[in-house]
Amino acid sequence: MLDLAQLRSFLAVEQMASFTLAAERLGLGQSTVSQHIRRLEDDLGRKLIERDTHRVSLTPDGEALLGPARAMLSLNGQIQALFTERGLRGQLHLGVSEDFVMSRLPAVLEDFARAHPSVDLELTVALSGTLYQMQDEGAIDLVLAKRRIGDARGQLVYREPLVWLARDPERFERDDVLPLIAFPPPSITRSVALEALERAGVAWRIVCTCGSLTGLTAAARAGMGVLVQPRSMAPSGLREIGAGRLPRLEDVEFVLVARRGVDPALVEALSGEILSTVGRSQVQSGTKAS
Numbered sequence: 700m701l702d703l704a705q706l707r708s709f710l711a712v713e714q715m716a717s718f719t720l721a722a723e724r725l726g727l728g729q730s731t732v733s734q735h736i737r738r739l740e741d742d743l744g745r746k747l748i749e750r751d752t753h754r755v756s757l758t759p760d761g762e763a764l765l766g767p768a769r770a771m772l773s774l775n776g777q778i779q780a781l782f783t784e785r786g787l788r789g790q791l792h793l794g795v796s797e798d799f800v801m802s803r804l805p806a807v808l809e810d811f812a813r814a815h816p817s818v819d820l821e822l823t824v825a826l827s828g829t830l831y832q833m834q835d836e837g838a839i840d841l842v843l844a845k846r847r848i849g850d851a852r853g854q855l856v857y858r859e860p861l862v863w864l865a866r867d868p869e870r871f872e873r874d875d876v877l878p879l880i881a882f883p884p885p886s887i888t889r890s891v892a893l894e895a896l897e898r899a900g901v902a903w904r905i906v907c908t909c910g911s912l913t914g915l916t917a918a919a920r921a922g923m924g925v926l927v928q929p930r931s932m933a934p935s936g937l938r939e940i941g942a943g944r945l946p947r948l949e950d951v952e953f954v955l956v957a958r959r960g961v962d963p964a965l966v967e968a969l970s971g972e973i974l975s976t977v978g979r980s981q982v983q984s985g986t987k988a989s
């Protein structure tokens with residue numbers, strides 16, 4: 700029988716791609732997490748994780764273990780909830796900005812569902828401005844989205860810069876008419892980009908508009924123009940345009956905003972999961988695989 704604590708450490712390392720961040724997430728010492736992985740590998744007789752000074756990755760055997768490990772921990776959570784009166788129950792409607800869906804959201808949802816199997820989540824993905832409007836109308840309980848610097852709404856999760864991205868950055872100069880790929884209004888990244896271009900006197904035209912980041916990324920990878928995104932969420936296949944070639948963009952902040960009247964226990968549980976997973980993952984790119 701595999702040890703559940705060892706499996707939790709294994710999944711945390713896979714999610715965070717770092718032994719250090721996995722230990723912080725689990726509230727354990729890094730040596731304990733490393734010991735869990737070694738014992739799990741010894742029990743199975745297979746190497747599960749490759750680790751060097753630059754990155755942490757799963758071996759093919761580690762990839763094969765992911766599904767069964769998740770299933771075992773999920774079943775354990777269901778059994779605990781079944782015999783624990785204090786287990787959370789109910790429904791929560793979460794609104795998430797488009798940026799998060801393919802980056803950090805899967806880890807958040809996986810851990811929350813495992814810890815609270817009796818809570819039903821309804822998920823809406825949209826632009827930040829649209830999510831705030833829906834929340835004002837009572838349609839969304841908790842929003843995870845962007846806000847502009849100076850906006851006081853919500854609980855800060857983290858802050859990071861917006862950057863100009865393109866397939867071929869050398870094509871785009873400050874004096875050219877800039878072909879811009881952008882979300883439709885009310886997009887925060889669109890507003891920040893257009894205001895920066897106007898202040899700098901850079902001519903621009905929007906060559907592609909789409910409400911889906913997948914669509915915008917496809918247009919940018921096709922070389923149609925320039926896309927603005929948070930630096931940590933830059934899609935693969937695109938490169939950052941160097942400083943000085945286009946005006947500097949202001950930072951954006953990612954926040955949690957809860958609707959009044961929502962079950963505070965549900966909001967606190969999901970908010971805690973988001974702060975733990977998303978907030979700590981921001982330092983991951985600067986953390987060695989230790």
